[in-house]
Amino acid sequence: MGLTLGELAVRFGCELRGDPTVPILRVGTLSGAGSGELSFLANPHYRGQLERTRAAAVVLDAASASLCPQATAALVHSNPYATYARIAALLHPEPPAVAGAAPGAHIDASARVAPSASIGAGAVIGPRCTIGERVRIGAGCVLGADVRVGDDCRLHARVTLEAGTELGARVRLQSGAVVGSDGFGFARDGAGWTKVPQLGRVRIGADAEIGANTTIDRGAIEDTIIGAGVKLDNQIQVAHNVQIGEHTVIAACTGISGSTRIGRRCMIAGAVGIVGHLDICDDVVVTGMSMVSHSISTPGVYSGGIPAAPAGLWRRLVGRFKRLDALAGRVTRLERGAHSTDTRTHDDE
Amino acid sequence: MGLTLGELAVRFGCELRGDPTVPILRVGTLSGAGSGELSFLANPHYRGQLERTRAAAVVLDAASASLCPQATAALVHSNPYATYARIAALLHPEPPAVAGAAPGAHIDASARVAPSASIGAGAVIGPRCTIGERVRIGAGCVLGADVRVGDDCRLHARVTLEAGTELGARVRLQSGAVVGSDGFGFARDGAGWTKVPQLGRVRIGADAEIGANTTIDRGAIEDTIIGAGVKLDNQIQVAHNVQIGEHTVIAACTGISGSTRIGRRCMIAGAVGIVGHLDICDDVVVTGMSMVSHSISTPGVYSGGIPAAPAGLWRRLVGRFKRLDALAGRVTRLERGAHSTDTRTHDDE
């Protein structure tokens, strides 16, 4: 579907600098978009691309609008990225789902599935599940017993929701996500380990998104809780009893150990490891590959990764690191004036 | 189902301090449990919660029993956590599975499936598989040819066992686990790579547990072996030819490279990386996010992660780290007494 720039400006509250009758058919990148296409500038870093764009229109903020080429209309908004997202969703709607169950879907007779919901081929809906209006369950999904799926949720292909999982409205799960797997609970018992039954569930708030192949364990006794508006990227591991506060976003490959609580509006980068039984307060930012091993009670940015270096240099630095005890000892001896009796040099080049 | 405290004490060999006629219906947390509910204290850290608990009974050891409130019965046992686990399993049994194949299960005519086994909807059982007594194969599981599944195994939904995989008795696999994928073997061949056929299998010993979305590659020529009683958490990667000794436990997101052998009773924390072709002896503990790049021949605890810090401090420390060569050189010059000729200061604040 297409709209004119005038229609877009009105609908999304933008100031239009350009011809309101120009039709917009689809979105594109600043460098790739052409006639009938709309792009956006959210990061000043790309202003150079803006100046060379051939897009029909660009969504941007007032500070950048003057850089827009003559032939390109400007849709000016204080939040250009979110405005672009809304326009893109309007221009590129998800393909409509056919209400009802596809061939080969297995729906338990005791499940309650809204008539407007769409159940994909081979999907399995367990006993006593309730599936809300306009829900889309992708092909090959498996829902255990007593799962509740709120209105307008979308499960991509091959998602597992184990027994008792609850999803608020508009939750989206990417393919391969597993929600409600047993937590990792074992009691040492002689030479081996005895499994501790994992009896809690997973509850996910409205508007959350769960990435591909991400895993969220059920609670041991009480529930694992993902707050409303939380966004989890791919291949994240959330252990049992974890609680994640509203609107927190977490990037791929991060792992959160059991019983840790993460506050609201946090931003956790990729490949971060968070130890168990911690409390992370609201508005904490953690940069990539950090190990968070203590609770954090002050909002702010925390880091723990060391950038790579050429291998030869790195090897030398690691050697220095492993001899830090010795280096500190040498400094102490210098401070004591004891060095003069020892003429050996140690590990200098 | 419910039992009285007296029945529990007798069945699990506890000393009961309290009324043996009190019925117990379910388990709960120390802070959440009430009438009819049983909790446990395994970690002295939670003694404060014990003193305030309203649980009907608590499983704990003799040292903590005196802290139990008057209205709460004490089930005293030297291993309270394992005892709690057994009681919880008794009070909260897994829902019974219906023997036989669900609609939409695809079982090859040459497979031998015990009559008491349960095969979920859409599961696929390949040629010549053998499925033991009381096995539960979840919906959407795929078993390739010649897979052997021991008695009382449980595969949650959407587990893959590639051709030739063997499971001992009572193995449990969480949803999305993949066992027997090809190992990562490629031979450099001109500008590109030639695939090296991966001809071994995966064998998993009795009582092992494999976490959600964990992957275990088949051996290149011989087999990848997971010992009896091994517990693997979610999203662990086990490469080809790895051997893991009995009763070793490994937490989520850890990766083990090819041909490495890990001993018995090891405890590997989360997000650890273990290089290939190593030998890790029995009874080794590795803490979170460590990189294990050398064989370990002495039992003990090994670490390799550096805790995160506020970003500004961390940036400064990384800067210091990257200049360790220079710092060591400065110390050497001081030791040589050569400093006096150079009055520049280097990277001090």
Place this chain on the structure above:
Amino acid sequence: MGLTLGELAVRFGCELRGDPTVPILRVGTLSGAGSGELSFLANPHYRGQLERTRAAAVVLDAASASLCPQATAALVHSNPYATYARIAALLHPEPPAVAGAAPGAHIDASARVAPSASIGAGAVIGPRCTIGERVRIGAGCVLGADVRVGDDCRLHARVTLEAGTELGARVRLQSGAVVGSDGFGFARDGAGWTKVPQLGRVRIGADAEIGANTTIDRGAIEDTIIGAGVKLDNQIQVAHNVQIGEHTVIAACTGISGSTRIGRRCMIAGAVGIVGHLDICDDVVVTGMSMVSHSISTPGVYSGGIPAAPAGLWRRLVGRFKRLDALAGRVTRLERGAHSTDTRTHDDE
């Protein structure tokens, strides 16, 4: 099937030192192979095993051939590992697939499936897909709309190819891989986040291999691109808009953030994290657990992991690291000759 050594030597261009009539039935390890079995020596580290082998024949290079035992034939080739790989593929062919759709496969009426293709039980082929000759789609795979699969591709069980994905010829995907999941794109919007539609696709070049439970996100606007001959191990995360150049190999558990471009013939080890929007040039090697946070424009080896140490030593080193600022300050004071007025020692043992 078996062949004689003479036939193997001719077919694979080896110099044979031994009896050409000896039959070879299968491959084995140097230490495990016996009569009728062929092994290889690619790594000089295993020369000791060569000297003790009882294999009927060994593929090796000229420099090692003289170490071959008398009773073992030598197949001499300048690239013994690739030659072994080809012989192993010949001796151990993959089991033939039955052309056509297995029971319970769901193929949309508008899909075009080559007659020689094999579609596994429960697999779902979406609208307008095109499936090439001799393709094998494993049980439980789900292909969205408009997916194109080149000739001779093999998808193991339970692979997802989301709408629009394109695979060149001979691409292989291990079980649980997800290709074309939504990229992690959200625009900050008041207290929460608005989803940015992910409108690009994933294109994978010929001869690529994608590991078990690896995830590759679709591009935000343009496509995510995996070059021909790229080999990705298990549990790798490839974010939206990433481009990976031809013949690059990446080991398990590595994560690549959005819009990063990786050159050709790179070798990235396991558990590496690569920040977004970087350019990594051709022929870069990154060792395990490194954090790559800057673009790399010079081919070479880069490192970023620190090997684990016994926990007590490690704790001390981390303490030293966290006090590097103080240590550098002490050195500066010594250089200034200011130390003499301060007789305290700081953090020596």
